[in-house]
Amino acid sequence: MLHLVPTPIGNLADMTYRAVELLRSADFILAEDTRTSAFLLAHYGVRTPLSPYHRHNEHRVVPHLVDQLREGRRVALLTDAGTPGISDPAFLLVRACIREGLPVECLPGPTAFVPALVCSGLPTDRFCFEGFLPLKKGRHTRLTALSAEDRTMVFYESPQRLVKTLAQLADHFGADRPCCVSRELTKKFEENVRGTLREVHDHFAGRGVKGEIVVVVGGKPSGSRATADEDPLPTAEGPEETM
Secondary structure (H helix, E strand, O other): OEEEOOEOOOOHHHOOHHHHHHHHHOOEEEEOOHHHHHHHHHHOOOOOOEEEOOOOOHHHHHHHHHHHHHOOOOEEEEOOOEOOOOOOOOHHHHHHHHHOOOOEEEOOOOOOHHHHHHHOOOOOOOEEEEEEOOOOOOHHHHHHHHOOOOOEEEEEEOOOOHHHHHHHHHHHHOOOOEEEEEEOOOOOOEEEEEEEHHHHHHHHOOOOOOOOEEEEEOOOOOOOOOOHHHOOOOOOOOOEEEO
């Protein structure tokens, strides 16, 4: 069986007992970055052999892995942080296993966009997860299409591109669209900055930004006036920090 094992997005205490036991009992572990995973496994005393599995080799190694699974091997797949397959490698191997009739199991566990969405203060009853926007080709087209989206939108972004992306979102969606940027979730210096796209952009402009970033943006308001559920968020006068 192929087991997809979520790993902490920051705080190592978020690893589940079930995940640790499964990693200990697997025949081998596929890791997006064996150095990152080796640190996590050492913390929990897991000595199962590691093999690399990432976007640069997944097309090449999937057939071999399917053969291993057919032979009855118990394989665990984990990425650097969060749930495999969510803006991380896993899809190709999962699809190949399903086509071959091989069992696949995904454990519940950490993923960055859920706490960011819930902490944003924006509607959570309907939302769309966009992950990383295209870097160049198709970026303008995608943002133009999303400008009419009425559900809450969730994006991943790198710290180096955050300010530029916030400016582009403001250009396409309107500078007054509500937004929340979550940074370093579950870590010591967790930060959630809420306000309009203009305010949040200005908060981060001109300063060094570090850590993993989730951007949550309100959907297009229906009608000429926002409803009570679409009231603007408090302005970004200062970050909320979780120590």
